Ligand code: HEC
Ligand code: HEC
């Protein structure tokens with residue numbers, strides 16, 4: 086029962102199960118069942134990563150978009166502006182993988198590793214990334230909102246929303 090419900094729910098509405106290619110599905114689907122993780126995610130900077138590009142007028146710049154959205158130019162992923170509402174920001178699937186592979190998520194070999202973070206937290210975009218220090222800041226048990234605090238302050242200073 087549980088397995089069937091799970092499989093059914095991670096399938097996007099209107100798509101036939103015969104279509105087997107893996108793809109991204111978007112956070113809207115995940116939070117139907119994982120409400121707590123969804124609420125916590127909203128307290129992290131990942132949930133506003135696309136807005137950051139909008140604020141900097143770089144939301145149409147491919148070199149920037151790639152790390153600030155879900156699956157840029159990949160199956161089911163962000164292709165362009167029209168996908169911003171559903172696939173903008175760094176979401177669940179950036180860390181856990183394509184939603185169609187959900188059955189494998191609980192497999193210990195599929196846990197989120199440091200290598201997942203450093204696909205984005207690397208080079209000039211984050212030269213000093215420190216896994217031990219940064220992981221607790223976004224862990225699902227952390228509701229402190231610490232990764233958004235500096236941002237709110239900055240926005241108040243500049244007077245933009
Ligand atoms: C129909 C409800 C449902 C939907 C929709 C759903 N999940 Fe799940 N998910 C579950 C259930 C049930 C489990 C199994 C939990 C367990 O075994 O402890 C699970 C397990 C997981 C796990 C592994 C947890 C662990 O114990 O390691 C992750 C990660 C996860 N889901 C992420 C996602 C993401 C990301 C999405 C959106 C693409 C998603 N889920 C969509 C119900 C759902
Ligand atoms: C798809 C790219 C991507 C992945 C994968 C990713 N991040 Fe991020 N992360 C970002 C972006 C972009 C921001 C900046 C968001 C903003 O403020 O607009 C960010 C911000 C953060 C911040 C707050 C800023 C800082 O550096 O203190 C932390 C902490 C963080 N991420 C930790 C992690 C950890 C830990 C992982 C892996 C478990 C991870 N991230 C995976 C792109 C990513």
Ligand code: HEC
Nearest residue numbers: 137138141143148149150151152204205206207210211236
């Ligand atoms: C390789 C992935 C990657 C690319 C490409 C990328 N970013 Fe980011 N960006 C990140 C990560 C990771 C963070 C969070 C780390 C940090 O803040 O030090 C971040 C943080 C930011 C922040 C700070 C957000 C805040 O409120 O603190 C801004 C602004 C930003 N990026 C804009 C851009 C722009 C503009 C571009 C294109 C020129 C770009 N990014 C390209 C990964 C990337």
Ligand code: HEC
Nearest residue numbers: 112115116119122123126131175176177180196197223225
């Ligand atoms: C920045 C990376 C990142 C993002 C974004 C992220 N997670 Fe996770 N998630 C993790 C890590 C790390 C764990 C700890 C277990 C592991 O290593 O897989 C985890 C664990 C989980 C679990 C297992 C139970 C728990 O709470 O620890 C579920 C379910 C889950 N995530 C769902 C989600 C959903 C749903 C979203 C989006 C709303 C999401 N995650 C976004 C990194 C992330």
